[in-house]
Amino acid sequence: MNIKEFINCKSKVINKELDKHLPAEDIHPIQLNKSMRYSVLAGGKRLRPILALEAAKLIGGQEEDILPAACALELIHNYSLIHDDLPAMDDDDLRRGKPTNHKVFGEAMAILAGDALLTYAFEIMTKIDNVSAEQVLLAVKELAKASGSKGMVGGQVADILAEGHQIDSNELDYIHRHKTGALLKASVRIGAILSGANDEQLKALTTYAEEIGLGFQIVDDILDIEGDIEKIGKDVGSDLDRDKATFPAIYGLEESKKMASKTCKRAKEALNIFGEKAEVLLKLADYIIERDY
């Protein structure tokens, strides 16, 4: 199995499901629905949904039961990108090779589209079938904690406050574990929780997710220096311009690359208990570290 082809194929399934869930463009208020669909359906690797689906499959869950939760994770990710790109935040013009949401729909609509996507994520969670209400509620809690002030939003705040300041490795760790890591971890855990994982399975998958979450962000930081704008679809070098806290800034480029490899190794080791059944998740760990976009 070629992992890039696999991701491509899976992302089509997820895109179809997202398209089905999002409000149609011809219903009121049209501008809002257009704005929501513009960002969500602009592409992207759909890593979070894929991680949720694969963690679920590893535990014995059914893809169709997990798909609403997979979509909810992608909606949260997309709302955070729309708000991060706003002029008051990172002020970015380009995302996935297209103008950012506020460049097309204006700031007010971009703020509201983000709000609506975040809210809709929780509505979709209530559409999960064939799973007990107790398990769905646990997954809702996991999603909310990972996305809010103790998770993603907290990391984004720390990231903004760190701009232009010297920060230590502890604070960098906090930022990355929260800003990117929290939702990636929740993706894996939600897939596992909804499929009835036991404590040992959940613990192993949590370690896996924490390591790939950290690795993902280290590689993101490296790509901001070495990446190809054509492939990444957003501005390169913007972290440096903004004096952002990054792994290469604190540890240097070579050491950062070594650290990324180590996270990948630790992520894969954590899945030993599953044996060969974990093949896709193992390949996803390699892919996350070796990707060039």
Next chain:
Amino acid sequence: MNIKEFINCKSKVINKELDKHLPAEDIHPIQLNKSMRYSVLAGGKRLRPILALEAAKLIGGQEEDILPAACALELIHNYSLIHDDLPAMDDDDLRRGKPTNHKVFGEAMAILAGDALLTYAFEIMTKIDNVSAEQVLLAVKELAKASGSKGMVGGQVADILAEGHQIDSNELDYIHRHKTGALLKASVRIGAILSGANDEQLKALTTYAEEIGLGFQIVDDILDIEGDIEKIGKDVGSDLDRDKATFPAIYGLEESKKMASKTCKRAKEALNIFGEKAEVLLKLADYIIERDY
């Protein structure tokens, strides 16, 4: 029972619960937690939580079981105020007699504090005890639908798009039923759902909530013209300045006052099936129409 004293007394219970739930100011990231607490604990009538608690009591629910949901409703209301006040939206400087969130903490933090409060509302919903997981999930669905693109956010978008345009009474109705009405309706319904209301009870309470929601907004529009800035705690006349769609602008001031009275009458009639047990909700309907702030 004096209804103003009752609201005052209940709001203290709710404020204490909100204070307990919100992250402390001395934990990381401090700026975010300060910003969240600043807006939520700035006061306000706490109408939505009170409606949820009273609807629950009418059906036989226990206050302590409903309190987390009551707080969630208030958090959603507060996030929407923070985002509505932003420069890209209504650009307001004053809220509840204090500088708006972005005036104190800056735009980026105000956007993120709103995001965190919205997310936290759903986390709190998962803390509801002594109610079946199925009922809690129904309440989560109700909250998400009322707050998102098919509810409050949809109404806010339509309101912004209507600025400076001639709109008809249908569109005004859409804006008000969604922007303010949806969350007020959800407040009453969530209290009822979590207390196990039957179809007849839920239908009656839904009609009550729809009518007071509409009445609430008509009175808000009237207060923007006739209100006392000292009492309201926000700028007066700002609807006119912004060429906003309002009831007085379409129907005139006197006709708007008559319409508000009629909504109150219909709201109270809907509760006939409950007899005297509905006393507090009946007085709340009067209060909403007769308030001067």
